[in-house]
Amino acid sequence: METQEALLYTIIFILLSLIFLFWRFLWLSYIAVTSTPQPTSHSLTAESDETEFMAYMVRKSKSVNKALDEAVPLCEPVLKIREAMRYTLLSDGKRVRPMLCLATCQLVGGHESTAMPSACAVEMIHASSIILDDLPCMDDDSLRRGRPTNHKVYGEDVAVLASVALMGLALKHTAASTDVPPERALRAVQVMAQAVGTEGLVGGQAEDLAGEGMSFAENDEAGLEHLEFIHIHKTASLLEAAAVVGAIMGGGSDEEIEKLRKYARCIGLMFQVVDDVLDVTKSSEELGKTAGKDVMAGKLTYPKVLGVEKSREYAERLNREAREHLRGFDSDKAAPLLFLADYIVNRQN
Amino acid sequence: METQEALLYTIIFILLSLIFLFWRFLWLSYIAVTSTPQPTSHSLTAESDETEFMAYMVRKSKSVNKALDEAVPLCEPVLKIREAMRYTLLSDGKRVRPMLCLATCQLVGGHESTAMPSACAVEMIHASSIILDDLPCMDDDSLRRGRPTNHKVYGEDVAVLASVALMGLALKHTAASTDVPPERALRAVQVMAQAVGTEGLVGGQAEDLAGEGMSFAENDEAGLEHLEFIHIHKTASLLEAAAVVGAIMGGGSDEEIEKLRKYARCIGLMFQVVDDVLDVTKSSEELGKTAGKDVMAGKLTYPKVLGVEKSREYAERLNREAREHLRGFDSDKAAPLLFLADYIVNRQN
Numbered sequence: 001m002e003t004q005e006a007l008l009y010t011i012i013f014i015l016l017s018l019i020f021l022f023w024r025f026l027w028l029s030y031i032a033v034t035s036t037p038q039p040t041s042h043s044l045t046a047e048s049d050e051t052e053f054m055a056y057m058v059r060k061s062k063s064v065n066k067a068l069d070e071a072v073p074l075c076e077p078v079l080k081i082r083e084a085m086r087y088t089l090l091s092d093g094k095r096v097r098p099m100l101c102l103a104t105c106q107l108v109g110g111h112e113s114t115a116m117p118s119a120c121a122v123e124m125i126h127a128s129s130i131i132l133d134d135l136p137c138m139d140d141d142s143l144r145r146g147r148p149t150n151h152k153v154y155g156e157d158v159a160v161l162a163s164v165a166l167m168g169l170a171l172k173h174t175a176a177s178t179d180v181p182p183e184r185a186l187r188a189v190q191v192m193a194q195a196v197g198t199e200g201l202v203g204g205q206a207e208d209l210a211g212e213g214m215s216f217a218e219n220d221e222a223g224l225e226h227l228e229f230i231h232i233h234k235t236a237s238l239l240e241a242a243a244v245v246g247a248i249m250g251g252g253s254d255e256e257i258e259k260l261r262k263y264a265r266c267i268g269l270m271f272q273v274v275d276d277v278l279d280v281t282k283s284s285e286e287l288g289k290t291a292g293k294d295v296m297a298g299k300l301t302y303p304k305v306l307g308v309e310k311s312r313e314y315a316e317r318l319n320r321e322a323r324e325h326l327r328g329f330d331s332d333k334a335a336p337l338l339f340l341a342d343y344i345v346n347r348q349n
Numbered sequence: 350m351e352t353q354e355a356l357l358y359t360i361i362f363i364l365l366s367l368i369f370l371f372w373r374f375l376w377l378s379y380i381a382v383t384s385t386p387q388p389t390s391h392s393l394t395a396e397s398d399e400t401e402f403m404a405y406m407v408r409k410s411k412s413v414n415k416a417l418d419e420a421v422p423l424c425e426p427v428l429k430i431r432e433a434m435r436y437t438l439l440s441d442g443k444r445v446r447p448m449l450c451l452a453t454c455q456l457v458g459g460h461e462s463t464a465m466p467s468a469c470a471v472e473m474i475h476a477s478s479i480i481l482d483d484l485p486c487m488d489d490d491s492l493r494r495g496r497p498t499n500h501k502v503y504g505e506d507v508a509v510l511a512s513v514a515l516m517g518l519a520l521k522h523t524a525a526s527t528d529v530p531p532e533r534a535l536r537a538v539q540v541m542a543q544a545v546g547t548e549g550l551v552g553g554q555a556e557d558l559a560g561e562g563m564s565f566a567e568n569d570e571a572g573l574e575h576l577e578f579i580h581i582h583k584t585a586s587l588l589e590a591a592a593v594v595g596a597i598m599g600g601g602s603d604e605e606i607e608k609l610r611k612y613a614r615c616i617g618l619m620f621q622v623v624d625d626v627l628d629v630t631k632s633s634e635e636l637g638k639t640a641g642k643d644v645m646a647g648k649l650t651y652p653k654v655l656g657v658e659k660s661r662e663y664a665e666r667l668n669r670e671a672r673e674h675l676r677g678f679d680s681d682k683a684a685p686l687l688f689l690a691d692y693i694v695n696r697q698n
Contacts, residue, residue, distance in 0.1 A: 013366075014366075016366075016370070017362075017363075017365075017366030017369070017370065020366065020369045020370065020373065021365070021366065021369065024369060077547075077552060077556065077578070078547045078551070078552045078555045078556065080555065080559070081547055081551060081552070081555045082547065132509060132510075132513065135509065137504070137505035137506045137509060138506055138509070155486070156486035157486045157487055157558055158555070158558075160481060160484065160486060160487070160509070161481075161551045161554060161555050163513075164481065164512075164513075164516065164545065164546075164550075164551055165545070165546040165547050165551040167513065167516055167517070167545070168516070168542045168543070168545030168546035168549075168551070169542070169546050169547075171520045171538060171542040172538075172539055172542035172543055172546065175524075175535050175538040175539045175542065176539060181531075182530075182531040182532045182535045183531045185535055186524050186531045186534055186535050186538070189520060189521075189524040189535070189538050190521055190524045190525060193517045193518070193520040193521035193524065194517070194521055196513065196514070196516070196517030197513075197514040197517035197518050197521065198426075198427045198430055198431065198514050198518075200517075201513075202427070202430060202510045202513055202514040202517070203426060203427045203430070205510055206427045206429065206430045206507070206510050207426065207427065209506050209507075210429070229426070
């Protein structure tokens, strides 16, 4: 090989290397920028109090509501379906699931806006499942939070279609998260789709329906197992998905994601235990809804299986466990999740 | 800077460059291997005849049925939901949608196995929509292809849950396609989720339900527009998704994907036109189902809006258009799609 030729190859090689290095640099910078947490004013810290947490919840639910409103614009064609989708999606609610999703994203170092599409998606799946649960062939409810249920307003056919459309939109929305590497969005879609099916909401609702009319004695192991299966699938699975998807979008490690999943399962179950206890210990006035409804419907509840006192102890244990899973995280960043756990266990209605 | 230091930096730079080049080489080789078409025995070619095409269809539907069977194993928990999912998913069917998905993947140079998860997903969405369409609150059908509909066998509650579970599984399955770059799987999820919602199946069914009781005169422009909207959304959108997702998974260019989408829309509409014509021109014996059903139900059909002769001409025009969109592709590789178009337009029942 002549010297000139060798020189030419060397130059080409160096040029190519430079191009690759530059490209790599651009990509890494992009990732760094998108996952750099921007300072948020009015952030919660470990020193905040309950009032500040409530204000935090209100701020988060406002930004989530805005994003949800934009995600389902009221326009033709199929205006009626969109109306029905919005009726349940934008109804009053604490937006606990989206808040959880945004908080875990920030906790692992991501920016809140990265998780906003997934946070909305989780709320869409929740709304979709509510519409189906209320159908005459399921729980046959005509009122939810004081308003007529979706099928009572729009008819069963429109309600079912709105529910399916919300499900599809949720997964499309998650997949369309453009400011994260595609691997993350893809993993989020899988987690969310799994939370819908037989391993999630569908599984829980199916077991719930199958259990109607079953009778269990107090302290019955089989009863507790049945109850836990229902609530792990019906309530906890979507909260788990919210926490996991937020952490995935924020670029959390597998270890961090797993800790947050376990935290979410604890608060999911805790929510249900507290709900069951309130149903038998509070009056309708205190609850703002019919008390003793579960007992009247002959439903299997924690107080029925464990007794009221042991149910309370169980809720406290779940709260301790939930907090345990947050160890090792920055305590300021974990503040929203710590407050959320306390909020759920202490609620009085 | 000393000479030794400069030398050290140069060596580090060259080493880093080499590592990047090697990594890039590995990645490109991986892409090349996964998208290299493997020769298939008994492939269709432009010279094949109809019998060979029918044999091809049988082979494809066998491999799809095997994959579907594996995708929804019959096991605890929620055995009943899985039974209901399998009842509709594995019932007799020509598997036109999965076949289309596998064929477009191969057409653009991909390997069939790459598109198999998406092909199954498209069939799951189809099965899911069939279950919902048959519900009492929708078309209220108790028989489909001579068998009781899903809710007649398993009850409405289980049918609805099975439908939702199939929808979730479809998107999880697509997202879990591991042998393609994540960008492709993510794009496929978006296309499929879109085909479910207001821009797809839900949109079509909503317009169909809204149109019940509407009356249109022959050759009425508004009637034709309404009819096309329904069929573009109810029938064509999922066929389009099948074709597009197959081409995405196979690594097709945007231009190729768009051509195949247009092809699929043509055959989707054509299927419906032919179906409507057969309903008014054939006897129940010839069709193997009740003839004149649409007329009796007062449904808006192509013969009603265009007349029988013009409907036939329209189907022929759609077939020509469909074939037009396949120009520029290798004629041997495009053979399955060309045969499929002829098969749809010439079917007699």
